[in-house]
Amino acid sequence: MSKLKRYAYILLIAMSIELIVPSIKAMAIVTNNTKNENTVSFNNLENDERNINGSSVIDTTTLENENIDNNLDKDNNLKPSNEVQNSDVSSLQDEGQDPDSSNLQEQVLDSSVRTLQDEAQSFDIGEVKDEAQNSNVSVLKQRSASVIEGTIENITSPHKLTADFFVKGYFVSTNTITKVEVFIDGKKIGDAKYGLARQDIGDKYKYPNSANSGFEFPVRGVSDGSHELKVIATNSEGIKKESTASITTNNSKKSIMGMGTLKKEQMVNFLHRNNPSKPMSYILNFVDLVISEAALEGVDHDVLFSQIMNETAFLKFTGDVKEEQNNFAGIGATGNGNPGNSFPSIQIGIRAVVQHLKAYASAEPLKMGVVDPRFNYVQRESAIFVEHLGIKENPNYKGWATAKEYGYRLLSMIDNVRNESSSLRYSYLTQFSNNGQAKLGEKVTLTATANQSSGISYKFEVLESGSDTWKTIGDWSSKNTLEYIPAKTGNHKFKVSIRSIDSTVDDYKTLDLNVITTKSKVKSLNISGNRVIGSPITMTASADPSDSTLYKLWVCDRSTNTWTVLSDWSTKNAVNYTPSKAGRYTFTVHVKHKSSTSNVEDDYKSVDVDVIKPISKVSSLTVTGNKVAGSKLTMSANATPEADTLY
Incomplete structure (x- = not known):
């Protein structure tokens, strides 16, 4: 059988x-x-x-x-x-x-x-x-199990919300979904709209109508406190699937528009503490721009500052957006390496963030020209409060960012900034300068000025042209000036760092100097002495800079055009020459800066001198004796040169 x-x-x-x-x-x-x-x-x-x-x-x-x-x-x-x-x-x-x-x-x-x-x-x-299959006995196949899948997507336990929020998700089933109910603390508050297009779910689940399995429901007026949000889907077989989330609601909200209450010093201290690599002078300027740009459009600078800190990781720019873009809120950056928009300056970049916030928070027109390229893409007044900047917490599922509790992050950061001291904890530089043009081989005097005169240490460094290593030229001390002599030409970067006693670096400034080759210039060439054969002639030259000039002294006998070096390159600027014959002589001085590596002079000057044969000149003639007939008279003569005169 x-x-x-x-x-x-x-x-x-x-x-x-x-x-x-x-x-x-x-x-x-x-x-x-x-x-x-x-x-x-x-x-x-x-x-x-x-x-x-x-x-x-x-x-x-x-x-x-x-x-x-x-x-x-x-x-x-x-x-x-x-x-x-x-x-x-x-x-x-x-x-x-x-x-x-x-x-x-x-x-x-x-x-x-x-x-x-x-x-x-x-x-x-x-x-x-x-x-x-091969008999006349009919066997009914086992019916497939009725399956239902789905969840709340935008709200996950635990979740901070205001009294009004939006619930979104999906449910799919092997049978038709007949209803999706929404409950708060076990009490039904309504039926969600079901059947919204969800192609992503349709690609994941091959159930009937899974591509139209989305649901949404606007929740309104939930009292402050902790609650259980529950969504229950029921299919045509009576099978139910529930999704729950623990939520905490608080209807105390912070407006994006308004006057900020954080002090400049609190924001400066907060930013420097979280990013000490940024110089205090940069931070001070940045915070000033945040306050002034927010005030132009009536945006709360507390919100603006906290959002920039959140979006840039305290100006470290660790994501796709780079610092040189001056994009302080990821405007236009959509991920996967897309860096978003760029702005021409720090000020304009901050202004773009202000305008983007105002687009969400207000219907008022801008007071300044539009610099935010995405301003017109925002639904105006779709996020009046900071809590609603996050799409998942927004009552209409709008907003700036998809991150969970995005607005609450900003509020938490504002609280952290408020805990900072209202007095600056750090010193900062007000000026860093040099005494003029930097010239090769000449002293450069660097001077730094800080916001306080005592209790500050200074350190000077240089990054010479062609080098990639900072070299200390003045270690930590209380001296705020330094003299430095460049040994090579080209662009040099000088840096001064300051710190309070027993602290790390508070601030630094840099100074770019182009060290040029200095050329010496002849000021004078003097010839002294008797310009006669056999008499010494002295040539004396002077030049600028007097302490950094090398001299080369020449004489040329023009009768033969023969040049003779009287003194080669050195700091010696005077020499004697005795001509041996009459004629014209050219005395010449060449000068160059002592840092010059060239054999060519920077400047020169020449003086022509005519040398003559020696001429005796009577200097005196006297006659002595009785001037009578028969008496002897004596005559005596003197001439110059005495040794070389014939009488």
Whole structure:
């Protein structure tokens, strides 16, 4: 006998038992799961006219994703007799039947049930299906389990909200979703709109209408405090699926428009503490711009400052947006490497953030020209309060950002800034300058000025042209000036850092100087002495800069155009020369800066001198003696040069 026929035979016996014992309504196997209670049973056989060729039609009820306990094993087969529980039998005995009927039940069940159990041990549903394909016995396939999936998406436990918020999510099912209900603390507040387009869900779930499985519901007027938000979806089979979230509502809201209350010093201290690499002078200027730009459009500078700090990670710019873009709120940056918009200056970048906030918070026109490229894309007045800047917390599901509790992050940051001291904790530089043009080989005097005159230490560094390493040229000391002599030309960057006693660096400033090659220039060339053969002639030169000039002294005999170096390159600026013959001589001086590596002079000057032969000149003539006839007279003469004069 085939298994299919044997199984039908077993069921006929079971039906006979029902005829003998009226109190037995069905052989039922009950299974309980954690969510729903489902009854799985072999139903009574239908009327004889539904039987085919004497065999019974088998109807197996739905099994919903659970392993059947009690009398079925995990493969949906009847367990062996030693594993069968006695609940069904004992329930019959508890129904108050007369003893004879009970005895009859026990006898029938004792024999028939065991027969059923023994026969079922080797029964395989798969084999029955296979045999059913080639027999005249009809077997109804097990119906698919009714499945429902879905969740609230924008609100997750725990979640801060105001009294008004928006609920969004999706539900999909193997059967039609008939309703989606919304509850607060177990009390129904309405039915959500269901059937919204959700292609992303349609791509994920291949259930009917999953591409239109979205729901939404505007919640209004929830009292302050902790609540349970619950959304329950029901399908056409009556199967339910719920999604819950713990929420805390507070209807005390902060407007984006208005006057800020944070002090400049608090914002400066907060920013420097979170990003000490930024110089105080930069931070001071930045905070001044935040306050002034917010005031231009009537935006609360507390909100503006906290949002910039949140969006830029305290001006560290760790995301796609880079510092040189001056984009302080990720305007136009959509992720995946897209850096967004750029602005020409820090001030204009801050102004763009102000205008974007005003677009959300107000319907008033801008007082300044539009610099925010996305201003007209914003639905005006869609986020009047800071709490509603986050889309997930916005009553109309609008807003600036998708991050959970975005507006509450800004409020928390404002509170942190408010805890900062109202007095500056750090020193800062007011000026850093040099004494003029930086020239190669010449002293450069650097001077730094701080906001306080005592208790400050200074450190000077230089990044020379062509170098990538900062070199300390003046270590920490109380001296605020430094003299430095550049050893090479090109662009140099000088830096001075300051700190209070026992602190890290508070501030620094840099100064760019182009060190140029200084050229010496002749001021004068003097020739002294007798310009005659054999007499020494002295040439003396002077130049600027006097202490950094090298000289080269020449003489040229023009009768032969022969140049003679009297003194090569040195700081010596005077030399003697004695001509040996008459004629014209050219005395020349070449000068160059001592830092010059060139063999070519920076400047020169020449003086021509005519040298003549020596000429004796009578300096005196005297006659002595009696000036009478016969008397002797003596005449004496003197001339110059004495040694070289003939008389």
